[in-house]
Amino acid sequence: MAEAKFPSGSGPAARPLSxxxxxxxxxxxxxxxIVHRITGGALYVGSLLLAWxxxxxxxxxxxxxxxxxxxxSFIGRIVLFGYTWALIHHMLGGLRHLVWDTGHGxxxxxxxWLARANLAxxxxxxVVLWIxxxxxxxxxx
Amino acid sequence: xxxxxxxxxxxxxxxxxxxxxxxxxxxxxxxRLTAIANIPLTIGAVLIVISLxxxxxxxxxxxxxxxxxxxxxxxxxxxxxYHMKIGMQVIIEDYVHDEGAKYALLILNTFFTxxxxxxxxxxxxxxxFGV
Numbered sequence: 001m002a003e004a005k006f007p008s009g010s011g012p013a014a015r016p017l018s019x020x021x022x023x024x025x026x027x028x029x030x031x032x033x034i035v036h037r038i039t040g041g042a043l044y045v046g047s048l049l050l051a052w053x054x055x056x057x058x059x060x061x062x063x064x065x066x067x068x069x070x071x072x073s074f075i076g077r078i079v080l081f082g083y084t085w086a087l088i089h090h091m092l093g094g095l096r097h098l099v100w101d102t103g104h105g106x107x108x109x110x111x112x113w114l115a116r117a118n119l120a121x122x123x124x125x126x127v128v129l130w131i132x133x134x135x136x137x138x139x140x141x
Numbered sequence: 142x143x144x145x146x147x148x149x150x151x152x153x154x155x156x157x158x159x160x161x162x163x164x165x166x167x168x169x170x171x172x173r174l175t176a177i178a179n180i181p182l183t184i185g186a187v188l189i190v191i192s193l194x195x196x197x198x199x200x201x202x203x204x205x206x207x208x209x210x211x212x213x214x215x216x217x218x219x220x221x222x223y224h225m226k227i228g229m230q231v232i233i234e235d236y237v238h239d240e241g242a243k244y245a246l247l248i249l250n251t252f253f254t255x256x257x258x259x260x261x262x263x264x265x266x267x268x269x270f271g272v
Contacts, residue, residue, distance in 0.1 A: 040228050047225060051257045054264035057201045064198035091183055094176045101173060129191065137195040
């Protein structure tokens with residue numbers, strides 16, 4: 001029924017709401033939770049780069065050269081480094097969520113350990129991937 | 142039995158059309174299913190990308206169009222774009238409370254993921270079939 005909906009301003013008296021984010025001290029697991037969502041959003045936008053790369057490869061040498069010059073520029077490398085980290089971080093964060101889905105890893109020590117492993121693992125793996133890539137490229141030409 | 146039932150409708154009649162109790166978790170399960178698939182597929186795609194760094198277009202086109210690489214990339218694209226679509230849907234539903242804006246963004250989300258996803262798939266197929 002339409003009457004069930006209160007028009008704005010004439011609703012019931014303001015009731016106390018449950019405490020939201022600002023009421024709590026920021027903890028590592030909280031920060032990691034929002035970073036998981038942010039990296040997911042970044043990867044969403046980053047999918048345009050994947051599509052660009054694939055379409056450039058399918059279009060021909062000129063289109064591919066344009067992509068390569070953008071990707072190997074200073075800003076391009078920063079974006080791709082961030083893309084790599086977001087991908088690895090979101091993947092490891094996803095593994096953490098899959099562990100939680102089984103009902104494990106919720107203890108105070110476990111969830112802290114998982115968060116630290118997630119963060120450290122994503123940074124180390126990203127750096128290792130870029131070192132390997134740089135080596136394959138012959139010293140980051 | 143209550144002395145004055147509020148409605149003559151049967152309990153079954155009231156719940157018909159709302160879906161079965163078993164189907165509400167479909168979204169959750171698909172997010173997990175694609176997440177599990179994304180792990181080996183992302184590792185495969187990252188290895189493919191790294192192996193292609195520094196090659197010229199002709200070499201990249203040939204490798205991307207080869208059977209095994211193309212299949213891994215296609216599966217990677219399908220699984221990640223589906224995961225992306227339902228992930229962004231959750232973000233929109235969490236933060237956008239205005240009904241009009243919410244549905245507009247949900248539609249744009251579908252259009253974006255299908256367009257970018259199919260563009261990527263088209264590129265791989267074009268390389269595979271050498272058109």
